[in-house]
Amino acid sequence: MPDLSVIVPIYDVKAYLPACLSSIAAALPDTITAEVVCIDDGSRDGSGLIAADVARQDGRFRVIAQPNGGYGKAINTGLHAARGRYVTIVESDDLIVSGVYRTLLDLLDRDPGLDFVKTAYQPFTDAGPLPVMAVPADKQSAADLMALSRDVLRHRTFAGDTAIFQAPAIWAGVYRKAALDRYRIVLPETPGAGYQDTCFSAMCFLNGMTYHWVSDTYYMYRVDRDAASRHVRNRRSEIVTLFGHVRDNLDANGGLCDCTATYFYAVYFRRLIWFMQRVRPDHRFALFIDAYRAFEGAWRDPGLRGAVQALLPGQEAVQFDQFWQGRAGALYAA
Incomplete structure (x- = not known):
């Protein structure tokens, strides 16, 4: 069983995918056994071929191809296929900074009652970084928490701070797979990419899943891709x-x-x-x-x-x- 499953939903992101997958590969140290599950959700621009080429060169990567079913369907396929003790999500136009996965997994390993670790994240455009988002008020890092004795360290639930009110940002975190299975956390499979991540975040918090919210910033969140769902202004209900x-x-x-x-x-x-x-x-x-x-x-x-x-x-x-x-x-x- 791998330590970590990285789920990457892919749909028509040819311009960004090579950098994304390269950043994931570089962010996974040899001290972690990991798999990267790439879900080609019916891409029409050759994105699936890019992922397949990476998988041929790096045995940690594998590609699952499916007809286009939308973001929720792609994530659910990844969750079903994931074999790791822990799961994280990386969107295919984003980037990962090296050095933090080991610390986050150590924090989860230290407390079997801890369901996930939520982190701050770094929005960016091609012009450069934007202000860091979702920083906890106490600004404690995973390393800060690891330095505390076990009798002092306490995990939180949704009423313990304001994390539940932050942007869903489901990719800025690492989740215990057994907890996701226990609470039957899956996304609705509505068409397109219509903010299904809102459901994932809300279900994790409101089911009482326990977490640490840390100031570590390893996730680079692209905000200047015109085709991204957050820019769509034609929603209904x-x-x-x-x-x-x-x-x-x-x-x-x-x-x-x-x-x-x-x-x-x-x-x-x-x-x-x-x-x-x-x-x-x-x-x-x-x-x-x-x-x-x-x-x-x-x-x-x-x-x-x-x-x-x-x-x-x-x-x-x-x-x-x-x-x-x-x-x-x-x-x-x-």
Whole structure:
């Protein structure tokens, strides 16, 4: 069994893929047994051939080709095929910095009750790096935590800090495969690359998976590829479908307690605000109505509604109150 499985979903990224795969190979030290599972999701530009060529030269790489099924399908194929004790994801236009995988795996190995390690990450463009994102308030690194004695070191769950409210960034972390299997963490297989990673992140946190959030920055996240899903401004109601998937998963794993429900709706609302700006203008009101119905559980319970609002910062708390009263025009204005 390998120590680490690196899942790389690939679709029409010929210009970026060689650098991505080279960076992964360089980031895996000899002290880690690793496999790199490349999922060619029906690429039409020869990306699959690039991955296959790398696999012929480096036995740690293997390629699984499938008809195009979208980002969720590609990740699920990788999760099903992964043989490692731990799993991480690298998107095929991004880059990995050497030197951190060994430390993150050591941190996970030290505590069998730890389900994943979440890290900061470095957005970048061809012009250079942008400010580091998702840095924990205490700025502790994995090495800092490793230096603490076991009786002092405590892992966290979703109510322990603000990690759940950061961008999903599912690739900026390493996950214990057994924990993902235990909570049945899979992505919805909706078409394209419509923010299915939101589901993965929300399910990991809200199922109570334990984690450390560290300041290490090994993941270089490209933000200037025009074809990336984050730039698409023609969405419809995918966010409702995605959080329906999260809710179904939580129900299958025991349902929502009071605390989980509060965070579920708070995270849902914050993602809804962000997603609304990526929805085609003529569909924003329809999404508003669909989402309003999806929040029925919060509307029926004044205590829950108040607790959700209390978790939201500043203007978002005001918007949530307006949303409840059905007059949040700013959410869906074109």
